[in-house]
Amino acid sequence: MPELPEVETIRQYVEQHSAGKTIETVRLLLPRLVKNASPETLIRTLTGVTIENVSRKGKYLFLHVSGNTGLLIHLRMTGSLLYQEQYEPVRGEQIIFSLNEGCLIYRDIRTLGCLWLVPAQGATGISGYDTLGPDGNSPAFTEAYLRDALAKTKRSVKTFLLDQTRVAGLGNIYTDEALFHAHILPQRPCCQISPAECHQLYEAIGMVLNQGLRHGGTTIRNFINGSGKEGENQKFLCVYGREGLPCRTCGTVIAYTKLGGRGTHYCPHCQK
DNA sequence: ACTATCCTGAGT
DNA sequence: ACTCAGGATAGT
Numbered sequence: 367m368p369e370l371p372e373v374e375t376i377r378q379y380v381e382q383h384s385a386g387k388t389i390e391t392v393r394l395l396l397p398r399l400v401k402n403a404s405p406e407t408l409i410r411t412l413t414g415v416t417i418e419n420v421s422r423k424g425k426y427l428f429l430h431v432s433g434n435t436g437l438l439i440h441l442r443m444t445g446s447l448l449y450q451e452q453y454e455p456v457r458g459e460q461i462i463f464s465l466n467e468g469c470l471i472y473r474d475i476r477t478l479g480c481l482w483l484v485p486a487q488g489a490t491g492i493s494g495y496d497t498l499g500p501d502g503n504s505p506a507f508t509e510a511y512l513r514d515a516l517a518k519t520k521r522s523v524k525t526f527l528l529d530q531t532r533v534a535g536l537g538n539i540y541t542d543e544a545l546f547h548a549h550i551l552p553q554r555p556c557c558q559i560s561p562a563e564c565h566q567l568y569e570a571i572g573m574v575l576n577q578g579l580r581h582g583g584t585t586i587r588n589f590i591n592g593s594g595k596e597g598e599n600q601k602f603l604c605v606y607g608r609e610g611l612p613c614r615t616c617g618t619v620i621a622y623t624k625l626g627g628r629g630t631h632y633c634p635h636c637q638k
Numbered sequence: 639a640c641t642a643t644c645c646t647g648a649g650t
Numbered sequence: 651a652c653t654c655a656g657g658a659t660a661g662t
Contacts, residue, residue, distance in 0.1 A: 367656045425657080442657050444646080458646090476645045478657075494658070521639080530658080538656050586656065587648080606656090627641075629655080 367589050368441045370501060370535025371578030372597065373425050376447050379592025380427075380470065381420035383449040387465040388416050389431070396460040396477060402492075403483040411435060411483055412463070424498045424534030428484075436486040438495060439472070445479030447472055449592050456594070498534045503575040507533060509568040516556040516564060523559060523567075524552035525626045535575060539584055539606045542631045544570040546605045551637045552630050553623075577602060605631040 368376070392412050397405040415431040422428065427447065429437040439447065448456065448471045453464070461472035461481075472481070484490040500506035515532050516523070526532055527541045536544065545552050547570035550563055559567070583589055583597030586607060590596055600607075604614050609622035609631055618635035 369656070372656085440657080442644090443655070474645095475647070476655090478645055480658090525639085528657090540656095584656080589656080626639075628657095 367443045367587065368445070368583070369425060369537035369540050369578070370422075370503070370575050371540070371581075371599065372583035372589050372591075373422055373427060373441065373535075374579055375583045375597065376441075376592045377420050377422045377427055380447050380449055383468065383592070384417045384465060384470055385419050386416065387467055389413060389463050390466055391464040393462040393464075394460075395462075399460055399472075399474070399477065399479055400481045400483070408481075408483055412437065417465075423495065424501060424530055425537070426495050426498070430486045434486045436484045436490075438482040438484045438490060438492060440480045440494070441474070442476070442478040442480065444476040444587075445472065445474040446590055447592060448590070448594055494530065497531045499530065499532045500534060502533045502535045502540075502571045503579075507571075509565060512568050512571075513561060513564045516559050518557070520555045520557045522553050522625060523550060523556050524628075524630060526556050527571075528626070528628070533571070536571065538628050539586070539603070540571075540574050540578060542606045543574045543604060546570075546631075546633060546637060547573060549637055552625055552632055605633060607631070 389412050392409045394405050400408050415433055418430045420429050427439040451468045453469045456473050458473045458475040459471050460474050463470040482492050489496050524541055527536050548567040578584055578599045581597060581599035584599040585596035586600055605620050608620045611620055613620055613633040616635045618633055621632055621634050623630050
């Protein structure tokens with residue numbers, strides 16, 4: 367579910383409301399969500415610490431706490447992190463951190479999310495995290511970098527954009543949207559993309575991510591932000607979830623196919 | 639480059 | 651009852 371804009375929306379709210387507060391108790395209702403520590407270790411390590419800040423890299427959230435410790439969180443499909451002033455049970459809640467003021471709740475309907483206890487500085491040893499490429503809307507992600515990376519591979523541009531080690535933060539929704547705005551078909555081999563198209567793609571990636579962020583994320587099924595509200599960006603999607611509907615630009619029916627096992631949406635007229 | 643896999647819930 | 655879902659990884 368959550369891609370960069372959704373995770374960043376959650377990060378901002380959670381950091382604003384939990385930084386400087388102390389974790390008084392930890393209730394872990396589903397221990398298998400924690401991948402590299404026993405329930406006892408997690409609870410012992412996090413009880414009594416102060417939340418310093420919350421950062422994000424790609425789709426990972428990183429809760430930095432006192433004592434050179436961090437809690438790394440990947441929300442996968444349906445995870446979310448909520449802050450509440452007053453504890454109120456929510457559907458699918460799995461971990462409850464009671465703070466000296468309010469509480470943080472990790473909730474995850476499909477329970478596919480992952481949490482790891484990591485050092486606050488240096489490498490985490492978590493494979494997906496340490497190998498992340500630059501965020502798609504960050505200055506580290508440059509057009510020259512994208513052009514070089516595309517030239518090196520002949521796999522489809524959609525598969526490339528979903529590869530978090532190349533560019534971080536794009537999932538199935540923003541990938542399809544970026545390719546629409548760049549006028550590039552998802553199945554195009556990367557090495558056949560022209561410099562002009564690469565420029566369009568570079569601009570489109572930044573644009574769709576920042577637009578998603580401005581609209582507080584995309585809610586298709588069950589994304590909710592840190593305060594439990596839905597995003598607004600679904601109203602602005604051009605292709606994702608619009609198969610069979612007319613293209614907003616040219617009126618051609620939006621097509622649907624499977625690419626690398628993922629549902630893929632595109633306009634057969636606007637995208638070449 | 640595929641497929642299966644971890645899960646639950648919604649839609650058909 | 652069956653298929654599908656916004657992610658990532660391990661296996662072939």
